[in-house]
Amino acid sequence: EDQVCLGGACAKVRFVxxxxxxxxxxxDAAFDGVLGLSLSLRTGEESSEGTSVLERLVEAGxxxxxxxxxxxxxxxxxxxxxxxxxxxx
Numbered sequence: 001e002d003q004v005c006l007g008g009a010c011a012k013v014r015f016v017x018x019x020x021x022x023x024x025x026x027x028d029a030a031f032d033g034v035l036g037l038s039l040s041l042r043t044g045e046e047s048s049e050g051t052s053v054l055e056r057l058v059e060a061g062x063x064x065x066x067x068x069x070x071x072x073x074x075x076x077x078x079x080x081x082x083x084x085x086x087x088x089x
Contacts, residue, residue: 004053006085009062013053037068057086 004013040052054066063086073079082089
């Protein structure tokens with residue numbers, strides 16, 4: 001379990017760790033990790049309860065809803081893209 005903050009919204013979240021990964025597509029990536037935004041799976045013994053970043057942020061009162069929205073600019077060089085957490089912006 002670790003503290004996750006997205007802007008000023010923070011919560012304790014359990015993570016799943018990948019110990020190995022292939023070179024493709026990660027070798028030339030300009031980032032050092034991947035953050036999953038799925039909701040928890042709530043079925044049987046394979047439950048992932050506590051691993052949904054969005055649900056944990058809602059439980060902590062950091063965001064109003066377990067949702068996110070994305071705007072991808074057509075020109076990624078000249079325009080700004082945006083991601084919002086907890087609401088549609």
